Amino acid sequence: MRNDSLLINKKSWDEVAHRFFGRNPLPEYGPLAPREEDLNLLGDVAGLKVLDIGCGSGHSLQYMDSHDAAELWGVDLSKTQIETAKELLKNSKAPVHLFESPMEENPDLPLAYFDIAYSIYALGWTTDLRQTLTNVHNYLKPGGIFVFSWEHPLHSRAILMGEDFHFNKSYHKEGAYDHEAWHAPAIMQQFKVSTYINTLIECGFEIEKVVEDVSLTEEDRERHANRWYSYEKAKMMPTTLIIKSRKKDR
Template sequence: MKVLDIGCGSGHSLLYMGERSAGELWGIDLSKIQIETARDLLTDVAAPVQLFESPMEKDPGLPSNYFDLVYSIFALGWTTDLQATIQNIHRYLKQGGTFVFSWEHPLHSRARLADGQLHFDKSYHKEGPYDHEAWHAPAIMQQYKVSTYINTLIDHGFHIEKIIEDVAITEEDREKHENRWYSYEKATKLPTTLIIKCRKA
């Protein structure tokens, strides 16, 4: 398979794909440091590697109708233009190709857990950029409703196959994340993650 990682970061997911016999490994990331880190990490993989330093809203010269699989692991919410990003991904994929992405569930950042109760201090309906409070430095991310993701995919020619909001957590994770942004207690009340799998129709 020819695979493309949108927001590839340090390249570990591409390494995972390479270790499972992917035919070609492609990645795009906004950060020059992350691209350099990924390039070093992927030096010894058997598959050819192509990495691009670019925002996901822009096409850095990737081939059209080429990839069997495009995926994005906790990166899509950094886009400043969801429409352009989804349009690019649709163009990159072969007919029948798969796009899978994960991102923080849009409800999760709208609610705060205090004394075992959820308090909604931000509107779920308000979309656009916001400074994510879980980061110590300013981190401007985009808030979109679940319906916005779904409708954007449909509008750009994707057939949605699966949506996952379930939480699966080990006892070790439960202890590690106690009193953190992704806490076990909050996860029992709200989904932490949204995962959507779709296919280019």
Template structure:
């Protein structure tokens, strides 16, 4: 675990938190990605215990509450995001437990407890993928489900300039890199799809589904025009990677 990277990322997220309030929560998995309403990766979650890794403003947990989850648990690096989630979920019918913590550490979460753990566009912020996936495996009951989405590893490696797609960095290059997408320096991680899959397998997960499809409405096409995620680029390079796995 890289404490300097975590400190930098926490500072960055505290400064940018309001910009991401309610951004791409479930049933969305990410920009121009298929919806949970169509994928049904979680199935019926009535009376199940769910944990959100990188819960942000709590809108994905709100979605789980609307689908009758019994317990809502979440952790996030940003104190502002946790406070926003606490306010959003104050009147929901489910039991709510929220922790301000990096995903690389267990802030007091029970082990062998959760039916579902998920992470929506957050896992790529980890400074230690092995430790994070080891923690998630411990949180889950045997047979429990882990679903995560993140920016597709090819997306940031390919540029679309005047309609021509060109590699700006090798797909094989992995590890931390500087991210300044919203004006506050932060550290992201780049991993190949095989790294995500092999690390899941090494920590006792069975991979059940890998999704790289692109889906968007006419509204999405217009909303993302000339932005980081554009439909023109998405026609050739997926925006989002989604993986469903299960604890053996």
């Protein structure tokens, strides 16, 4: 099932990558979510080696380059996304290393090497959360940080009808699902907040911050009118889960 899911998702992303060019990259953590300048989860990245898990079109790495990161590394399942990221980052100040690979596998990335790893709206695509987080843990130096964002587990389980929420699936149900807003064959994974936290801990991370806040500026309201992530729904339920963790410094 895992290999089948990876093949389906790779094909889907290769076909729809253009729709997500530059969509919600750092300093954004997700639609209607607080930004890095509000949260300061990454801190000063100048001189640091950074790794993007699910790097997409490369815009988050471009942000890191603009803040003087020493090395830019990225992994993405989609060949189209990697090619797009290579083009975007061809004039970067820092050296760039991009790998077309599932996040569940190590495409020959160095171990205990990175100061920061992050994943912006990509971790929910993993077919094996524990293996992916184990990989990230192995990539980081002791004391290195890992920050990820993903659609909040409640968001796709509840539908706003007028001023009332109707739950269309149990919060307790986890595993693969077809996302209602994804207009191509694709398989994402649904986990509870506690599953993300507990798996991080079991893989050797210390949790430093969990963010479920929203950003409801007028600009946000205009950008997300009549979309899957709506202003009206965000007033009552978070769109995004953001977690900062750190590899234990043994």
